[in-house]
Amino acid sequence: MTSKAIIPCASALARPLAAVALALALAGCNKAPDTAANTSATPQNGGTLVYLEQQAHNALYPPNGGFYPNGGILNQITDKLTYQNPRTLEIEPWIAASWSINADATEYTFQLRPGVTFSDGTPLDADAVAANFDRFGLGDKTLKHSVSEVINNYARSEVLDPLTVKFHFRQPSPGFLQATSVIGSGLVSKATLALSLDQLGDATRIIGSGPFVVSGEVLGKEVNLQARDKYNWGPVKLAHQGRARLDAIKIIVTPEDGVRIGALLSGQAGLIRQVQAYDEKRVNEGKFPLYAASTRGVNDSLALRPDNALLADLKVRQALLHATHAKEIVQTLFSANYPQARGVLAASAAGFVDQSAELAYDAERARALLDAAGWKLQADGIRAKDGRPLALSTYESLNYVQNREVLQLVAQQWAKVGVQLNVLSGDLGSKTIDSLDPEKIALLPAMVGRADPDVIKSNYYPTNRNLLLQKGGISQKVQSFEDRKLNGLFEAIAAEPDPARRLELTRQVQRYLLAQAYVIPLFEEPQVYAGAPWLHGVDFEAVGRPSLYAAWIAPH
Amino acid sequence: MSRYLTSRIAQALLVLWAAFTASFVLLQFLPGDAVLIKFLNPELGLSPEQLAEIRLAYGADAPLWQQYGHSLLNFLRGDFGYSMQAGVPVSDSLATSLPPTLKLAASGFSAALLLAVALSFLSSQLGFGWLRAALQSLPSLFVSVPVFWLGIMLIQVFSFRLGWVPVINPGPWEGLVLPTLTLAVPISAPLAQILIRNIDAVLTQPFVAVARAKGASRSWVLWRHVARNALLPTLTMAGILFGELLAGAVVTEAVFGLNGLGSLTQQAVANQDTAVLQAIVVISATSFVLINLLVDLLYPVLDPRLRTRLEG
Numbered sequence: 001m002t003s004k005a006i007i008p009c010a011s012a013l014a015r016p017l018a019a020v021a022l023a024l025a026l027a028g029c030n031k032a033p034d035t036a037a038n039t040s041a042t043p044q045n046g047g048t049l050v051y052l053e054q055q056a057h058n059a060l061y062p063p064n065g066g067f068y069p070n071g072g073i074l075n076q077i078t079d080k081l082t083y084q085n086p087r088t089l090e091i092e093p094w095i096a097a098s099w100s101i102n103a104d105a106t107e108y109t110f111q112l113r114p115g116v117t118f119s120d121g122t123p124l125d126a127d128a129v130a131a132n133f134d135r136f137g138l139g140d141k142t143l144k145h146s147v148s149e150v151i152n153n154y155a156r157s158e159v160l161d162p163l164t165v166k167f168h169f170r171q172p173s174p175g176f177l178q179a180t181s182v183i184g185s186g187l188v189s190k191a192t193l194a195l196s197l198d199q200l201g202d203a204t205r206i207i208g209s210g211p212f213v214v215s216g217e218v219l220g221k222e223v224n225l226q227a228r229d230k231y232n233w234g235p236v237k238l239a240h241q242g243r244a245r246l247d248a249i250k251i252i253v254t255p256e257d258g259v260r261i262g263a264l265l266s267g268q269a270g271l272i273r274q275v276q277a278y279d280e281k282r283v284n285e286g287k288f289p290l291y292a293a294s295t296r297g298v299n300d301s302l303a304l305r306p307d308n309a310l311l312a313d314l315k316v317r318q319a320l321l322h323a324t325h326a327k328e329i330v331q332t333l334f335s336a337n338y339p340q341a342r343g344v345l346a347a348s349a350a351g352f353v354d355q356s357a358e359l360a361y362d363a364e365r366a367r368a369l370l371d372a373a374g375w376k377l378q379a380d381g382i383r384a385k386d387g388r389p390l391a392l393s394t395y396e397s398l399n400y401v402q403n404r405e406v407l408q409l410v411a412q413q414w415a416k417v418g419v420q421l422n423v424l425s426g427d428l429g430s431k432t433i434d435s436l437d438p439e440k441i442a443l444l445p446a447m448v449g450r451a452d453p454d455v456i457k458s459n460y461y462p463t464n465r466n467l468l469l470q471k472g473g474i475s476q477k478v479q480s481f482e483d484r485k486l487n488g489l490f491e492a493i494a495a496e497p498d499p500a501r502r503l504e505l506t507r508q509v510q511r512y513l514l515a516q517a518y519v520i521p522l523f524e525e526p527q528v529y530a531g532a533p534w535l536h537g538v539d540f541e542a543v544g545r546p547s548l549y550a551a552w553i554a555p556h
Numbered sequence: 557m558s559r560y561l562t563s564r565i566a567q568a569l570l571v572l573w574a575a576f577t578a579s580f581v582l583l584q585f586l587p588g589d590a591v592l593i594k595f596l597n598p599e600l601g602l603s604p605e606q607l608a609e610i611r612l613a614y615g616a617d618a619p620l621w622q623q624y625g626h627s628l629l630n631f632l633r634g635d636f637g638y639s640m641q642a643g644v645p646v647s648d649s650l651a652t653s654l655p656p657t658l659k660l661a662a663s664g665f666s667a668a669l670l671l672a673v674a675l676s677f678l679s680s681q682l683g684f685g686w687l688r689a690a691l692q693s694l695p696s697l698f699v700s701v702p703v704f705w706l707g708i709m710l711i712q713v714f715s716f717r718l719g720w721v722p723v724i725n726p727g728p729w730e731g732l733v734l735p736t737l738t739l740a741v742p743i744s745a746p747l748a749q750i751l752i753r754n755i756d757a758v759l760t761q762p763f764v765a766v767a768r769a770k771g772a773s774r775s776w777v778l779w780r781h782v783a784r785n786a787l788l789p790t791l792t793m794a795g796i797l798f799g800e801l802l803a804g805a806v807v808t809e810a811v812f813g814l815n816g817l818g819s820l821t822q823q824a825v826a827n828q829d830t831a832v833l834q835a836i837v838v839i840s841a842t843s844f845v846l847i848n849l850l851v852d853l854l855y856p857v858l859d860p861r862l863r864t865r866l867e868g
Binding site: 050052056058059060139141142144146147197198199200201202218219220221250252253254255256258259262263265266268269427428429430431432433434463473474 | 586587588589592593594595596604606607609610613614638639641642643644645648649652653708711712715716717719722723724725810811812813814815819820823825826827828
């Protein structure tokens with residue numbers, strides 16, 4: 001799951017709100033938006049938007065919406081119980097008109113908006129909402145539906161009347177309200193919920209209540225969305241209401257970076273996802289707007305695995321932290337849309353603590369720490385202790401931007417203090433298996449976004465993503481590493497009903513993670529899109545998936 | 557003839573079974589499996605218990621012979637199973653992927669053949685000039701041009717610069733032009749090379765001199781006598797090149813964003829989507845067998861000397 005905010009970076013898209021977004025994002029754009037450009041234009045209805053996606057979607061079970069190709073479809077065809085304003089991060093009414101939460105956050109009651117229907121004609125009522133969250137909260141083994149990553153401590157639902165539904169939790173679940181707004185909580189009809197995961201790769205079978213419906217699909221190639229004429233239940237606080245402005249959206253899978261950009265610049269497409277930092281200039285020069293949606297979650301980082309014998313020593317981990325020159329990485333490989341990390345979390349994330357001082361690049365200090373830990377420099381430039389060289393291995397991750405280049409640069413930086421980093425790239429199977437063994441793979445790149453403090457737990461808790469590879473997680477290869485204090489903090493965050501106290505705990509976790517040098521934050525990873533100058537009103541949910549409900553095409 | 561056919565079909569079935577079994581065994585040697593790749597993805601954040609349940613549901617840890625027997629039986633019944641990655645039945649994936657690849661392969665191959673024939677006949681017509689040398693060195697150039705680069709260049713020039721054919725959302729025939737060219741260039745190279753060599757070799761044969769002495773024109777001799785003789789080895793080569801078509805399609809389809817068998821193969825390999833890969837292997841093996849059978853049956857048509865051997 002990932003969470004992002006929008007920073008419209010080019011002149012054409014600026015709206016009054018851009019100023020707010022800019023302020024929120026702190027270090028967002030390299031260019032000040034020119035507000036005069038398009039605010040006067042009147043939105044138009046009609047037209048088909050060609051949207052180029054890099055990868056094909058897979059099974060569209062809503063909790064799998066974290067995968068961007070899935071999220072790009074699900075965000076147009078499903079509605080959520082609540083709407084998280086991507087600028088303020090406030091939770092606003094959507095399908096739920098109002099809600100109440102008991103004092104210890106174990107009971108949530110939602111009052112639904114009347115008259116909402118799924119595209120198959122069935123009502124989106126309390127019964128349907130209950131069925132959705134029962135599935136997302138508990139999963140279904142026979143249908144291979146997993147429990148949603150964003151829902152903690154779910155017990156059961158209770159339908160009070162046709163428009164009122166109540167959820168009960170085994171323990172406090174303060175993150176649940178925000179969890180009802182995320183991409184992974186899109187509401188689908190009971191007919192869709194009855195399908196096994198093996199059948200959910202067929203987009204035409206995903207029945208939502210959203211502003212668009214899937215009208216057709218060519219597997220692995222394109223998905224066609226059609227506006228729903230009777231749609232009249234968008235988030236109430238949005239300026240645009242009623243039917244979507246576009247008539248249709250054609251999502252076409254175009255794996256090649258160069259082809260996506262060329263197609264946009266030559267007018268064959270209106271919106272493209274994933275513009276690499278080195279391509280941004282080409283887009284800007286053509287006066288095409290770039291949209292860089294910042295992640296509000298855990299920064300692009302290196303997660304060290306203390307179960308590895310070489311990394312068990314805190315001094316070694318600290319040395320690696322100070323030997324890493326994040327500024328050089330950002331300046332060499334990226335653009336202004338990729339701010340250097342100032343802490344574990346993105347600067348715009350809830351509960352962010354500025355830890356720039358702790359992250360300072362200091363090769364001398366790194367060398368001193370390694371000397372103190374007993375690692376002596378050898379003739380080959382690599383340090384060793386008791387005949388064992390200080391050589392670590394990692395795998396590149398295809399999910400993160402220019403990850404191979406980032407890791408290679410880190411390897412060069414570490415080599416300067418006598419540490420060898422091997423950057424492996426292999427088939428997915430080898431990677432999956434090797435990654436379970438901390439002795440083989442000492443560290444891995446990581447990032448995840450979600451606009452809620454739960455995000456940090458998602459990343460490191462043993463039974464979630466378990467990036468530090470603790471005991472009690474999915475790997476059987478871990479010898480002994482387990483940090484009870486850290487896990488205790490995570491459990492406290494997931495169950496703390498008081499918002500202020502929850503943010504305080506989030507700050508404590510961040511400080512602890514760096515004090516132990518478990519992670520080396522590098523930069524904030526955005527989702528970068530580019531659009532045609534004639535495309536307006538493109539918005540993004542809080543995690544950077546496009547919301548095309550209010551998008552419109554100007555005559556061109 | 558019918559005995560010949562029966563034995564060929566029996567051979568074909570053996571080849572298919574061997575391909576199926578070999579691919580199954582090889583896939584087992586790869587570390588990890590599709591279930592792990594899909595569900596150990598940290599994006600999903602599954603717990604070990606959930607993962608164990610999913611593995612059980614997919615029968616991923618059943619003994620190998622059981623898995624083998626199960627999928628072989630299903631294949632015999634025409635049930636290819638489910639694609640782990642795409643979340644749809646494999647037959648659905650194939651139904652969408654096969655037609656574009658067949659279309660591309662057919663047009664790419666025809667274009668390659670045309671290109672090769674044009675090139676070789678032109679070069680043999682030209683006598684010994686610098687132009688002939690240039691034409692004869694084209695196949696080496698063609699075969700060394702990276703398909704990937706060629707595709708990108710064609711798109712840049714003809715679609716993005718000149719705007720002649722759209723790459724995104726093209727019509728059924730428009731969309732075929734650039735990929736066909738991309739595919740045809742590397743495949744035409746070995747065909748042209750062999751044709752040129754053979755034409756040169758046949759031209760030195762005494763019967764050509766006789767025909768010329770009788771007053772036949774150079775081009776008449778070339779078409780009537782030389783072509784038939786030079787075509788035979790080319791035909792063999794064409795059968796073998798069919799494999800190139802599939803391999804070339806992987807790259808071409810990625811560049812042009814076509815959803816054919818090539819891109820399906822690439823994704824299936826990356827994700828160890830065993831069910832999809834098995835189906836692709838069987839389909840490729842079947843087409844190889846068929847193409848080679850076709851080539852063998854064409855020999856006697858082109859060369860009367862081979863007819864008697866078959867009939868006898």
